[in-house]
Amino acid sequence: MATANKEQIEERMTEALVSFGAEKDQIKRDANWESLDVDSLDLVELAQIVEEEYGVKMKEEDMKEMKTVGDAVDFVAERAKS
Amino acid sequence: MTQRVAITGVGAVTPLGVGVETLVERWSAGDSGIEDGLGCCTEFEPTEHLSIKEARRADRFTQLAIVASDEALARAGWEDGPSVDPDGVGCIIGTGIGGMKTIEDQLDVLRGRGAEAVSPLAVPMMMANAASGVLAMRHGLKGECYGTVSACAAGAHAIGAGLRMVQHGDVEACVVGGSEAGITSLAQAAFEGMGATSPSGFSRPFDARRDGFVMGEGAAVLVLESEEAAKERGAEVLGYFTGYGATADAHHLTAPEPSGEGASRAIARALADAGIEPDGVDWVNAHGTSTQLNDASETKALKTALGERANQIPVSSLKSAIGHTLGAAGAVEAAATVLALRKGIAPPTVGWEERDEDCDLDYVPGEARTLESSGRPLCAISNSFGFGGHNAVLCLEAA
Numbered sequence: 001m002a003t004a005n006k007e008q009i010e011e012r013m014t015e016a017l018v019s020f021g022a023e024k025d026q027i028k029r030d031a032n033w034e035s036l037d038v039d040s041l042d043l044v045e046l047a048q049i050v051e052e053e054y055g056v057k058m059k060e061e062d063m064k065e066m067k068t069v070g071d072a073v074d075f076v077a078e079r080a081k082s
Numbered sequence: 083m084t085q086r087v088a089i090t091g092v093g094a095v096t097p098l099g100v101g102v103e104t105l106v107e108r109w110s111a112g113d114s115g116i117e118d119g120l121g122c123c124t125e126f127e128p129t130e131h132l133s134i135k136e137a138r139r140a141d142r143f144t145q146l147a148i149v150a151s152d153e154a155l156a157r158a159g160w161e162d163g164p165s166v167d168p169d170g171v172g173c174i175i176g177t178g179i180g181g182m183k184t185i186e187d188q189l190d191v192l193r194g195r196g197a198e199a200v201s202p203l204a205v206p207m208m209m210a211n212a213a214s215g216v217l218a219m220r221h222g223l224k225g226e227c228y229g230t231v232s233a234c235a236a237g238a239h240a241i242g243a244g245l246r247m248v249q250h251g252d253v254e255a256c257v258v259g260g261s262e263a264g265i266t267s268l269a270q271a272a273f274e275g276m277g278a279t280s281p282s283g284f285s286r287p288f289d290a291r292r293d294g295f296v297m298g299e300g301a302a303v304l305v306l307e308s309e310e311a312a313k314e315r316g317a318e319v320l321g322y323f324t325g326y327g328a329t330a331d332a333h334h335l336t337a338p339e340p341s342g343e344g345a346s347r348a349i350a351r352a353l354a355d356a357g358i359e360p361d362g363v364d365w366v367n368a369h370g371t372s373t374q375l376n377d378a379s380e381t382k383a384l385k386t387a388l389g390e391r392a393n394q395i396p397v398s399s400l401k402s403a404i405g406h407t408l409g410a411a412g413a414v415e416a417a418a419t420v421l422a423l424r425k426g427i428a429p430p431t432v433g434w435e436e437r438d439e440d441c442d443l444d445y446v447p448g449e450a451r452t453l454e455s456s457g458r459p460l461c462a463i464s465n466s467f468g469f470g471g472h473n474a475v476l477c478l479e480a481a
Contacts, residue, residue, distance in 0.1 A: 021135025044202035
């Protein structure tokens, strides 16, 4: 399991979101999912990637709290450390 | 009173290229899209037509349907969606299998990495109704919408169902068609295992040398509208669906009833529905799969249903040029029939050479034939028969 800092996590998430079809130059910490056209199916895929690579589980109720890219990055970074 | 149903849009993606005009031009010229025993849509590149998001959320069978639908709706003048109330526009798309590649890929994921790694996109991609749902979203079609599943008759059943909806005034228009992308390792092995596909890799419908069908893939979509609505909005009418007949063999899971009884009843029903006699049929776009059983029983069915007329008119099989596109076939063949009738020709059964004693009709060898006109609009029937004993026949009339 990779240990990672915020920057690396953001980079990996950006890569995933681009592969889902989001525009790379619009992916910023404060970008919300709607503006990136990221929906619930994309978030489940993102959760699978995060769990596989960082061992962090993003549950449905967790995802409901995440409104932006930054929220997701912070969530993973916090738990990936422990 | 039932509505007369006009065809105002048509589109296709097939092994002969992207576009329905290409399909009919190349088929008429005797070209074949079959390479190394397969009819693949090699000229189809999803990302040329779809965004990353659209492409990755659609199995290939849905991707093919999307591109065929874009062409059909553009032809109907509906690039930006229907110009009529979307509540009155249905969408019915048939498929034999659905998202076969998705099923295979996700089974690999399940076995290799466990249940938790299976994609959340698996269900929306593999479900057999995915194409109809995606087309409804893409074009804003808000009337009755579903998929038909009846193996190699699915595309024809979809058209038949849409035809009835428009005839009865349930909807003003209906986007109909069929799509299949079944050239995958499991499907190939499965069809080969049951002895349905050609070991030689040649698609030779009605030819004595035929030894099974060649797997193909593709999609076709048509826009059906009540003639009244089409004329009111000034749409160009490309042709008409005038009749539909569907029956079951109730005989065997895969083999056609040898006398062609079930198929002949479907043909007879389609003619009766169109209100024409056998001498009103000018051309048969046959199911003609290149299997021993289908081609012999279809020939018998045509003779039973059309009588002496069967010996007087051309019978061609598009599968000679593109292979068997399974659940798409009925729609692809209907789409090709619309344009062939417009041109007044019967394209050839490509590569037909050797007469079989069980197949003794005129299969249009060599080159396309000009259809003889008798003062009325040209008419054709398009046959589709599927494993399970499903028979669906459409009757078309030139505009």
